[in-house]
Amino acid sequence: MPKKAKPTGNGKEEGSVPCKQVKIEAAGGPSSILNFESPSDLFESLISPIKTETFFREFWEKKPLLIQRDDPAVATYYRSLFRLSDLKSLCSRGMYYGRDINVCRCVNGKKKVLNKDGKVHFLQLRKDFDQKRATIQFHQPQRFKDELWRIQEKLECYFGSLVGSNVYITPAGSQGLPPHYDDVEVFILQLEGEKHWCLYHPTVPLAREYSVEAEDRIGRPTHEFTLKPGDFLYFPRGTIHQADTPPGLAHSTHVTISTYQNNSWGDFLLDAMSGLVFDTAKEDLEFRAGIPRQLLLQVEATAVATRLSGFLRTLADRLEGTKELLSADMKKDFVMNRLPPYHMGDGSEFSTPGGQLPRLDSTVRLQFKDHTILTVGLHQDQSDETQEKMIYIYHSLKNRRETHMMGNEETESHGLRFPLSHMDALKQIWGHPAVSVKNLRLPTDEEKENLVLSLWTECLIQVV
Numbered sequence: 001m002p003k004k005a006k007p008t009g010n011g012k013e014e015g016s017v018p019c020k021q022v023k024i025e026a027a028g029g030p031s032s033i034l035n036f037e038s039p040s041d042l043f044e045s046l047i048s049p050i051k052t053e054t055f056f057r058e059f060w061e062k063k064p065l066l067i068q069r070d071d072p073a074v075a076t077y078y079r080s081l082f083r084l085s086d087l088k089s090l091c092s093r094g095m096y097y098g099r100d101i102n103v104c105r106c107v108n109g110k111k112k113v114l115n116k117d118g119k120v121h122f123l124q125l126r127k128d129f130d131q132k133r134a135t136i137q138f139h140q141p142q143r144f145k146d147e148l149w150r151i152q153e154k155l156e157c158y159f160g161s162l163v164g165s166n167v168y169i170t171p172a173g174s175q176g177l178p179p180h181y182d183d184v185e186v187f188i189l190q191l192e193g194e195k196h197w198c199l200y201h202p203t204v205p206l207a208r209e210y211s212v213e214a215e216d217r218i219g220r221p222t223h224e225f226t227l228k229p230g231d232f233l234y235f236p237r238g239t240i241h242q243a244d245t246p247p248g249l250a251h252s253t254h255v256t257i258s259t260y261q262n263n264s265w266g267d268f269l270l271d272a273m274s275g276l277v278f279d280t281a282k283e284d285l286e287f288r289a290g291i292p293r294q295l296l297l298q299v300e301a302t303a304v305a306t307r308l309s310g311f312l313r314t315l316a317d318r319l320e321g322t323k324e325l326l327s328a329d330m331k332k333d334f335v336m337n338r339l340p341p342y343h344m345g346d347g348s349e350f351s352t353p354g355g356q357l358p359r360l361d362s363t364v365r366l367q368f369k370d371h372t373i374l375t376v377g378l379h380q381d382q383s384d385e386t387q388e389k390m391i392y393i394y395h396s397l398k399n400r401r402e403t404h405m406m407g408n409e410e411t412e413s414h415g416l417r418f419p420l421s422h423m424d425a426l427k428q429i430w431g432h433p434a435v436s437v438k439n440l441r442l443p444t445d446e447e448k449e450n451l452v453l454s455l456w457t458e459c460l461i462q463v464v
Helices: 039-046 052-058 072-081 086-091 122-131 146-159 265-283 302-320 330-337 420-431 445-457
Strands: 020-025 065-070 101-107 110-113 135-139 163-170 185-192 195-200 223-227 232-235 240-244 252-259 363-366 372-380 387-395 414-419 461-463
Touching: 039 052, 039 146, 065 223, 072 146, 072 185, 086 122, 086 135, 101 122, 146 163, 146 252, 265 302, 265 330, 265 372, 330 372, 330 387, 363 420, 363 445, 372 420, 387 420, 414 420, 414 445, 420 445, 445 461
Parallel strands: 020 065
Antiparallel strands: 065 232, 101 110, 101 135, 135 163, 163 252, 185 232, 185 252, 195 223, 195 240, 363 461, 372 387, 387 414
């Protein structure tokens, strides 16, 4: 597609500010808007014409990217994702204030919440929208809108991280939220109407928490522009932003798709450290020695800092040769809370195994690999309270779309547990397009058959 840089709304050329702007002319029909062949195809089509390599080298966690599209087909497709008119049918399904919908408005630089109690009634919601100029924030619409489910499920496969979304519907001449920054990477698709945006330099780059910023602290905008239907905006976590619907125009609807919350190297280190210490303490007497008497009663810990730094050096040396890290929570949390695979029917292919039963003379292949995690964790035997390493296979095939990203909703893990001795055989299945059961690296034919039968029962493999 042809592309050309446009000046930003405040008159600055693309090269003078850390933001790329791309104008795209009309392309093909609706079928060419997004490519769902694979997670990487989906992401590349979402940010087209920017190439994936360019995006991660120049923009990801660094600076905003604005893509303005003058393409009726893209605008029509985006509009189909969520419209103001969808709220009537959604409210009839039982939406609740706070859980599903927030009603708010920015007043004198502060967020004013206008929620009622209990169930949302569409007529009251529309009245607050029209008369109070309130913004309607719809939480996690992928629970109800199939195409958003389809997009976000693929993005979760692509990023290996939870991907949530919120829809914001703001009437003309109004603003829903004060200037703030988020703890997530943000992708914005403009669905209906126009939205005027101001972005500012972050006070906390790659922020780990949400925060409202006062107008007198954020300075002048680094970028100022208006999004129209079909336009795309990305900015990193920590980017201060605010947006309003221009007066005299129709309402604005946009969806914010977000990811990478608590998904930093620091989070990963915290997750892996407990398992690394556990392994090291089994072999290193110094790690098992007791701490000094009354250490926990001391106000300052400077006296033990040198000792702790020595332990950390030991852990660093051990880490150099480690092939498998024990994951405490991150992997399990991701697979337990992510979306199930997108499907058109009742999803029975994810809950009931189909096809031929695997035997010793079968050839099998892994399926739904993007929805499956293999990890090593600690298992505690309830009978003798001993702990041992086990292989855990978690999957999201039976996850409930209705509870995705809802936080306080009950979730459960689905998967299998195997002895550590099964690791080589599982790596064979995970690492090859197809594998013969009798060639699995396990000592007995019975173990080989039991392994593939367990995986087949969970719908994770099929006979080819």
